[in-house]
Amino acid sequence: MSTATRTIPAKPSATGKRRPLGGQERTNWPATAVLIVCTLGVLVPLYVTVSMAFKTTGQAVDGNAFSLPSPLTFDSFVQAWTLTNFSRGFAISVFVSVIAVVGEIVVSALAAYAIVRNWDRKLFRWSFFYLLAAMFIPFPVVALPQIQLTGLVGLDNPLGVAILHIVFALAFNTMLFTAFLRSIPLELEESMRMDGAGTWQVFWRLIFPLLGPMSATVGIFAFIASWNDFMMPSLIISDPEMQTIPVLQKIFQTQFSNSYNVAFASYLMAMAPAIVVYLFTQRWVMSGLTQGAVK
Amino acid sequence: MLPPLPSAGTPLSRRTFLAAAGGSLAAFSLAACSPAGAQPTITFHQSKPEAVPYFRDLTAKFTASQDRFRVLHDMATNLSASFVRSSPPDLGCLNYNLEMARFMERGALSDLADLPEAASIRGDVLDLTNWYPTYPGRTSVIPYSVMAASVIYNRRIFEANGLSVPTTWDELIDVCERLKAVGITPIYGTFRDPWTIAQGLFDYTVGGMVDVRGFYQSMHGAGEKVGPDSEVSFQKTLLEPVRRMVQLKKYVNADAASRGYGDGNTAMAQGQAAMYFQGPWAFGEIEKAGTDVDLGTFPLPVTDNPADLKVRVNIDLSLWVPEVSNGQQGARAFIQYLMQPEIQDTYNAKFLGFGTVKDAPPVTDPRIVEMQKYYDEGRFYMGASQFIPNTIPAANYIQSIIGGADAEGTLRRMDADWARLAFRA
Numbered sequence: 001m002s003t004a005t006r007t008i009p010a011k012p013s014a015t016g017k018r019r020p021l022g023g024q025e026r027t028n029w030p031a032t033a034v035l036i037v038c039t040l041g042v043l044v045p046l047y048v049t050v051s052m053a054f055k056t057t058g059q060a061v062d063g064n065a066f067s068l069p070s071p072l073t074f075d076s077f078v079q080a081w082t083l084t085n086f087s088r089g090f091a092i093s094v095f096v097s098v099i100a101v102v103g104e105i106v107v108s109a110l111a112a113y114a115i116v117r118n119w120d121r122k123l124f125r126w127s128f129f130y131l132l133a134a135m136f137i138p139f140p141v142v143a144l145p146q147i148q149l150t151g152l153v154g155l156d157n158p159l160g161v162a163i164l165h166i167v168f169a170l171a172f173n174t175m176l177f178t179a180f181l182r183s184i185p186l187e188l189e190e191s192m193r194m195d196g197a198g199t200w201q202v203f204w205r206l207i208f209p210l211l212g213p214m215s216a217t218v219g220i221f222a223f224i225a226s227w228n229d230f231m232m233p234s235l236i237i238s239d240p241e242m243q244t245i246p247v248l249q250k251i252f253q254t255q256f257s258n259s260y261n262v263a264f265a266s267y268l269m270a271m272a273p274a275i276v277v278y279l280f281t282q283r284w285v286m287s288g289l290t291q292g293a294v295k
Numbered sequence: 296m297l298p299p300l301p302s303a304g305t306p307l308s309r310r311t312f313l314a315a316a317g318g319s320l321a322a323f324s325l326a327a328c329s330p331a332g333a334q335p336t337i338t339f340h341q342s343k344p345e346a347v348p349y350f351r352d353l354t355a356k357f358t359a360s361q362d363r364f365r366v367l368h369d370m371a372t373n374l375s376a377s378f379v380r381s382s383p384p385d386l387g388c389l390n391y392n393l394e395m396a397r398f399m400e401r402g403a404l405s406d407l408a409d410l411p412e413a414a415s416i417r418g419d420v421l422d423l424t425n426w427y428p429t430y431p432g433r434t435s436v437i438p439y440s441v442m443a444a445s446v447i448y449n450r451r452i453f454e455a456n457g458l459s460v461p462t463t464w465d466e467l468i469d470v471c472e473r474l475k476a477v478g479i480t481p482i483y484g485t486f487r488d489p490w491t492i493a494q495g496l497f498d499y500t501v502g503g504m505v506d507v508r509g510f511y512q513s514m515h516g517a518g519e520k521v522g523p524d525s526e527v528s529f530q531k532t533l534l535e536p537v538r539r540m541v542q543l544k545k546y547v548n549a550d551a552a553s554r555g556y557g558d559g560n561t562a563m564a565q566g567q568a569a570m571y572f573q574g575p576w577a578f579g580e581i582e583k584a585g586t587d588v589d590l591g592t593f594p595l596p597v598t599d600n601p602a603d604l605k606v607r608v609n610i611d612l613s614l615w616v617p618e619v620s621n622g623q624q625g626a627r628a629f630i631q632y633l634m635q636p637e638i639q640d641t642y643n644a645k646f647l648g649f650g651t652v653k654d655a656p657p658v659t660d661p662r663i664v665e666m667q668k669y670y671d672e673g674r675f676y677m678g679a680s681q682f683i684p685n686t687i688p689a690a691n692y693i694q695s696i697i698g699g700a701d702a703e704g705t706l707r708r709m710d711a712d713w714a715r716l717a718f719r720a
Binding site: 057058060061062063083143144147148150151156234235236238240241243247248250251252254255256257258259 | 338340342343344345347348367368369370371372373376377379380381382490556557558560561562564565576577579580583584585
């Protein structure tokens, strides 16, 4: 955390100072134009999503996706809410995401710490490679056995999905944490041990706080991945009353029917937490993206 | 803009984080315990979106009407996964197709023959399930609703141009020519979505000319020998209908290649074309636009003999109970509830389905009423595209034929695919 607070404010102020001087740095107009066009790639669909959500069913299918909603209606939100039993699905989604985020951060940080500090021992070194190897096994490949296994041990529920998220992300997260941990000087730890701290204390009081920026990165990835996931909950969760939002939303688009307005209203509601999380954590997102890029 | 985040806040926020996680965990485990009452829960899987509110209402009513079972409406379970886990829904109410038939073929569905409701089903409708691979000696599924599909046409356009419903191929071409001459699009094509070609143009032309069931029986019999020299094959038996299908391409809208199912429904609602090759499921979508378009249906004439006219049907909803379900009793009780005339007939009237029982009332909706005659007389077939395993991308092959690929060559390729698949099996 401390590293983040020290470095982040420095950057905006540096660029902030450069701008007013003006003239010195010429605006790259071709690149700006390209980027403006690129932003349209996000803004136009987003506009359609928002305007569609407020349209009546009749207007939603009239073939003019870009028209403004008239009359403005909130019916789609009401319909989407009742059809998917939104509040329950939302609670389940939050439950899965919270466990996945916390679990991924804690478990991977512990694993990375153990591995980095015992790098000279074969067991730990090889366990690192073993974990990394899991990066090459995507979920769909082992989906069927996973369905059977989770069914056997009674984990065919949201908790099972959260655990699977933690396990499947373990490889990548451990790699991120390991790279970051290597940059933390051993001397810090040694001085703490001199004062009588045990390994556990060193980890929780010193290492884990220092891992803050990387934890934020891992947490953000974990949140996005678990919040938006469709396949895993769809396959693993057996009780239809315990299903997550993305799976429940499947009902809005089938081969034979489209309810654009209800679907988009529902998507907007499902997107809301991701946007709120981003608004509050964007500076970590920005800083996090480059964490571990340079060792 | 952002709330100040104290640098010393990490342990604090972590603690709140964990507390929140623990809290929701506790809430979750409590929630998991609470519904475990005395009544066993019957999971009722039904995922036809427009019918969800209807069936949800029924499950609530049934649960309230007796105290032995609680029926839980389920629209989210992944069927394959649930069968893998040996915890499938207790009662399924789904479209019956080749994929579903796999479960039946392997004996995963229990025998419902002893239910009095099974005996009330029309013989030729119950026989539709035998078009697919079956499990010998069992009535594994009870057809609940049949959908009949044929050409959707705009009555006002036909009347305004003095056209009557065609009953032979030549009449059909004549209708198309006359519409074209006055600048009206005869047929609205939605070729961007391959399935709309397969289930529309392809199924209608093939079904109107070829005995679909006999054709596939021979195809299965020939198996890996299917090819240029076999008695039946795609390239030989289906070539003529496919040629006629390509002939109709002349009469579609110019932008058909870039139009999808949704566009087609919008266009038909706005009266942009006279005919549309879709099933009754499109009516619900066309209705959404809220226009007062007057639509009807007629079977596509593909031969010169009006006696050959048939409509395409499919078992839109069928009821089945898995063998491994431990709520079979409740599932059967709910089947009997659903099969009561006032409930089944209401469903079919509401969702444009045809009844499956012997004494089902005729349909009354003006949009599909013209098909009742064919349905009563048993003049129907199931879509030819529905019997090709998904391993063969038939819809895409058909799309490429419509797009201009050589029909004979493409059908030959389908034969080769069929033979390869039979060899592997």
